[in-house]
Every structure is written in C-alpha cells, then in structure tokens.
Amino acid sequence: MKKISLFLLVAFLVTEVFNAVYAEGLKKDDVLYARYGLRGEGNTIFYHNMSSCPIVIPLGTEVKVVGLNKDKITVQMVDDAKIYQILAFSNCWDKYFVRDKNEIGLESVSADKKISVKSSQVVEGMTKQEVYLSKGCPAYIGYAVKSYMHSFGEVMQSDVWYYNVNSRLKDAVITFKD
Numbered sequence: 001m002k003k004i005s006l007f008l009l010v011a012f013l014v015t016e017v018f019n020a021v022y023a024e025g026l027k028k029d030d031v032l033y034a035r036y037g038l039r040g041e042g043n044t045i046f047y048h049n050m051s052s053c054p055i056v057i058p059l060g061t062e063v064k065v066v067g068l069n070k071d072k073i074t075v076q077m078v079d080d081a082k083i084y085q086i087l088a089f090s091n092c093w094d095k096y097f098v099r100d101k102n103e104i105g106l107e108s109v110s111a112d113k114k115i116s117v118k119s120s121q122v123v124e125g126m127t128k129q130e131v132y133l134s135k136g137c138p139a140y141i142g143y144a145v146k147s148y149m150h151s152f153g154e155v156m157q158s159d160v161w162y163y164n165v166n167s168r169l170k171d172a173v174i175t176f177k178d
Helices: 002-022 091-095 111-118 128-135 152-157
Strands: 031-034 038-041 043-044 055-057 063-068 074-076 083-087 160-164 172-173
Touching: 038 083, 063 091, 074 091, 091 152, 111 128, 128 152, 128 160, 128 172
Parallel strands: 043 083
Antiparallel strands: 031 063, 038 043, 038 055, 063 074, 074 083, 160 172
C-alpha cells in the first residue's frame, strides 16, 4: 500500500512539474487578455478560430488562468466568471492571450481597419497583425502545416494562412506579400 501511495505521489509531482515547465512561464492565477475574439462552442475554444463558431471571449477581455496542463488551458473571465477550456498546447498560450493589454496593438490600427477587425473581416492591405486581430489564429500556416503546435511568433513568420469555417471546410486563404 505504501508503494502505491508513494508511486501516486511521485506521479502527481512529476505531472505538476512537467505541466508548469511546459507552459513556459504561464501559471495558475495569471491574468491575461484575449489577443483576438476567441470563438468556441459551449465552454470549449479550439486551437484555431473556426468562423462557424460564435465569439465567446471578445478581443481584449481580461481572463484569469484557473488550470493548465500540456494540452489544455482553462481560463475564467474576470467580469462574469464564465470558465472556458482552450484545447491547445499550453506552451503556445501566446497565440490566444497577452499579459499586457497594450500588446494587443489595437490602438495602432487605423479607424477604417478597426471597423473590419471588430466585424472579423479582412480587407486588402491589412498587415499580419491586423488580420490576426480580425480573424484570430489560422488553422494552417502553410500547405498542410497545422498551427496547433506553433507559437504566435512562428505563425507570424508564415506568409500563407488558411482559415476554416469548421474543422473540415476551408473559409479563406490569406497570402501576405511584403
């Protein structure tokens, strides 16, 4: 019985250490802000922003991390206490949230493009940052290269983004030039 208890204790501690390290500095009780309007179904947000889902956490919304592990981040909205799970690797949390609301960059977007961003529309001439604010994280960042395991920085390095209506249907392909 002592061996089983010891084994369970060690397994729990190893899991906690692994999850803490894997999240690369993200920890429980951190306060973050939504990098874009996060879409989901019920209390689940998927790794890419499917256009068929409603926005459940609006751009700039303050949330608190209430749980995390390797493949899921659980946040609670500060204003209404709703809880959402993001089904994505926790070391890629920076695709969804920022620590400082000023990092979002909405204040540097022109007035006409802000209207497009707030309505999730993309117009020609938008920068990568503006498209990201408007549409969120793409499903793919190149032909057959899922954004799932890539950080915000890696997504921003790609010049071709594929967005989906749902988990199977392609919605848009956006190509950036210079």
